[in-house]
Amino acid sequence: MFYRTLIAGTVLAVLVVPSAPGVVPLAAQAPSDAVTAEWPPPPTTYSPPRTPWGDPDLQGTWDSLSRIPMERQEVYEGKPVLTDEEWAEWLVREPPEMTGYNDFWNNRDFVRDRRTSLVVDPPDGRIPALTPQALAKMDAYEAARSAPGRGRYDSWEDFRTMSRCIAAHSPQGPMDYNSAVLIMQSPGWVVMVRERLDTRVIPLDGTPHLDPDLRQWNGDSRGHWEGNTLVIETRNFTDKQMGTGSRRPATTPGASSGPSFIKRGITFENFHLTERFVVVSPTRMHYYATLEDPTTWTRPWTFMLPWVKDDNYQMLEYACVEGDISVGAALAGERMIEERERAAGETANEEQQ
Amino acid sequence: MRNQLSRSLPRILTIAVTASFLLLSAPGIPAQTPGGEIPRLPDGTPDLNGFWQVLNTAHWNLETQVGGPAPPEGLMLGAIAAIPPGLGVVEGGEIPYQAWALEKRNENRENWTTLDTELNCFLPGVPRVTYLPHPFQVLQYKDRILIIYQYSYARRDIRMREPEEFPIEQWLGWSYGRWEGDTLVVDVSGFLPASDLRPNEPPLGNWLDRSGNFYSEGLHVVERYTPIDATHIMYEATIEDTNVFTRPWTISMPLYRRLEPNMRIMEFKCAEYIEEMNWGHLRRQPSN
Numbered sequence: 209m210f211y212r213t214l215i216a217g218t219v220l221a222v223l224v225v226p227s228a229p230g231v232v233p234l235a236a237q238a239p240s241d242a243v244t245a246e247w248p249p250p251p252t253t254y255s256p257p258r259t260p261w262g263d264p265d266l267q268g269t270w271d272s273l274s275r276i277p278m279e280r281q282e283v284y285e286g287k288p289v290l291t292d293e294e295w296a297e298w299l300v301r302e303p304p305e306m307t308g309y310n311d312f313w314n315n316r317d318f319v320r321d322r323r324t325s326l327v328v329d330p331p332d333g334r335i336p337a338l339t340p341q342a343l344a345k346m347d348a349y350e351a352a353r354s355a356p357g358r359g360r361y362d363s364w365e366d367f368r369t370m371s372r373c374i375a376a377h378s379p380q381g382p383m384d385y386n387s388a389v390l391i392m393q394s395p396g397w398v399v400m401v402r403e404r405l406d407t408r409v410i411p412l413d414g415t416p417h418l419d420p421d422l423r424q425w426n427g428d429s430r431g432h433w434e435g436n437t438l439v440i441e442t443r444n445f446t447d448k449q450m451g452t453g454s455r456r457p458a459t460t461p462g463a464s465s466g467p468s469f470i471k472r473g474i475t476f477e478n479f480h481l482t483e484r485f486v487v488v489s490p491t492r493m494h495y496y497a498t499l500e501d502p503t504t505w506t507r508p509w510t511f512m513l514p515w516v517k518d519d520n521y522q523m524l525e526y527a528c529v530e531g532d533i534s535v536g537a538a539l540a541g542e543r544m545i546e547e548r549e550r551a552a553g554e555t556a557n558e559e560q561q
Numbered sequence: 562m563r564n565q566l567s568r569s570l571p572r573i574l575t576i577a578v579t580a581s582f583l584l585l586s587a588p589g590i591p592a593q594t595p596g597g598e599i600p601r602l603p604d605g606t607p608d609l610n611g612f613w614q615v616l617n618t619a620h621w622n623l624e625t626q627v628g629g630p631a632p633p634e635g636l637m638l639g640a641i642a643a644i645p646p647g648l649g650v651v652e653g654g655e656i657p658y659q660a661w662a663l664e665k666r667n668e669n670r671e672n673w674t675t676l677d678t679e680l681n682c683f684l685p686g687v688p689r690v691t692y693l694p695h696p697f698q699v700l701q702y703k704d705r706i707l708i709i710y711q712y713s714y715a716r717r718d719i720r721m722r723e724p725e726e727f728p729i730e731q732w733l734g735w736s737y738g739r740w741e742g743d744t745l746v747v748d749v750s751g752f753l754p755a756s757d758l759r760p761n762e763p764p765l766g767n768w769l770d771r772s773g774n775f776y777s778e779g780l781h782v783v784e785r786y787t788p789i790d791a792t793h794i795m796y797e798a799t800i801e802d803t804n805v806f807t808r809p810w811t812i813s814m815p816l817y818r819r820l821e822p823n824m825r826i827m828e829f830k831c832a833e834y835i836e837e838m839n840w841g842h843l844r845r846q847p848s849n
Binding site: 259260267357359361362363364372373374375390392393394395397399401405406407409411415424425426522523524525526527528529530535536539540542543546 | 602603610681682683684698700701702703705707709713714716718728729731732733753823825826827828830831832833835836839840843844845847
């Protein structure tokens with residue numbers, strides 16, 4: 209029962225499982241498979257249906273499973289979009305099927321897009337340089353983590369916020385699994401139910417942002433319509449929200465958890481996020497996220513992640529803290545190792561004496 | 562005879578007044594309230610969109626309770642953490658437990674400050690999620706009604722169709738809705754028993770309040786949301802669980818519309834608020 213139904217929940221929803229790399233089984237999302245990397249988004253000729261109260265209707269379940277790397281690899285310099293030939297090669301080298309330990313759960317269809325990076329601005333497909341201030345912050349964080357007397361896991365704060373079951377992050381970058389968002393609207397509101405943990409409740413009524421002193425994990429969001437495009441502005445992020453990425457460029461496709469396209473040590477408190485939701489066909493939406501923070505990057509930058517509508521996608525309850533034993537077990541393990549080392553040190557001292 | 566009548570007249574009057582009061586306040590019977598007409602969608606369906614909250618002590622105890630001091634863990638917070646009194650919301654006053662279950666409930670109650678799943682920020686089931694002391698937002702559209710609760714990451718996707726076989730147990734179960742006149746009827750089953758996470762302990766079920774009232778995975782709930790004017794919904798939930806109770810039983814309470822112009826759901830990410838409690842003793846101590 210358990211297996212049968214889980215398959216129903218996670219895999220059958222999109223039964224088009226690629227049988228071999230290079231096969232592109234794309235019944236549902238055939239239109240505009242290849243996307244140009246234009247920024248700002250070109251006006252779309254597609255006009256989405258309307259809600260009874262007149263707003264563009266974006267409601268339904270959208271998936272953004274993606275294997276496009278955030279940043280462009282060097283081999284593709286100057287090539288924002290792959291040719292047919294390069295695309296065929298890419299499929300062999302970077303098969304869209306997962307190759308991780310939990311393939312079974314992940315082996316769904318990825319949203320196809322022949323771009324070589326999610327970053328559309330700057331045009332080189334790379335996240336802009338960090339400011340000296342941001343680099344100093346990263347150095348300070350690393351130094352504190354590797355200081356004498358500092359262990360791997362001194363407290364729960366050494367775990368990413370997803371592992372602590374607190375929050376995912378905004379903007380929503382590429383993910384390898386549980387990547388769906390259910391959009392619901394009512395007059396004056398849009399709600400984004402993320403498969404992982406968060407529900408974003410966004411007013412569209414023009415009310416001002418929360419007081420700058422009030423900080424939340426997902427910040428404070430306000431939305432408005434620009435034509436058929438939903439625009440959401442977010443600020444008031446807490447400085448407890450932090451990137452999880454290494455110092456290397458974010459050219460590896462996918463990200464299992466955490467905002468890995470933002471570096472470890474970079475915190476969110478000064479982020480000003482602008483998200484644009486551009487529906488381009490009945491089943492496809494382009495999600496643009498612009499991050500602006502003069503204390504972190506030398507210029508604003510934007511990535512675009514394609515979303516595909518899939519109303520058969522069955523989102524399951526994301527109970528997290530209810531089943532979490534990892535953080536407590538890891539902390540207990542670290543304390544046990546320290547105790548052993550301390551005891552071994554004492555024995556060695558006694559032998560010397 | 563006359564004497565007898567005059568002696569019992571006040572009693573009869575009291576009963577009559579009480580009866581009419583009960584009748585008026587009974588769920589499903591629209592009372593005369595100053596709250597305005599029930600808002601409706603273009604197709605005539607009641608429009609439940611907006612923010613709602615319960616205002617009673619059901620989250621403490623579904624049955625009537627008197628006030629009292631905080632448990633030892635909260636004593637230093639004095640009157641702030643003291644337990645408020647409140648009238649029960651159970652029809653007939655008492656929850657019809659099977660004998661063993663009543664014993665278990667009482668045992669739960671004695672140990673509530675270590676056993677209640679709310680303590681660990683766990684998802685509640687239905688109906689507890691409704692009367693937690695937090696607001697919730699309803700979004701209603703076409704074939705689906707979504708409820709976003711402020712507590713933790715609780716949310717319910719109510720599909721407006723016949724109940725189907727649920728694919729997997731969930732803490733908040735699976736909800737299927739239909740309209741009966743102006744009443745939204747929601748059928749909920751497929752609940753996850755908390756015992757799954759404690760395989761070596763006897764089944765715990767999940768809790769209905771902070772007073773040890775509980776249910777098993779056999780829970781089946783039928784909720785009824787009946788708008789009585791623009792700002793009130795009468796909420797009723799019938800609770801059926803043959804593992805625990807001798808018969809189905811019902812709770813009812815009004816839901817109040819939150820009218821603040823700047824009203825909205827904020828983050829109550831309690832997973833963060835329990836970390837020190839659960840792992841404080843595992844924090845690395847500075848070495849000497």
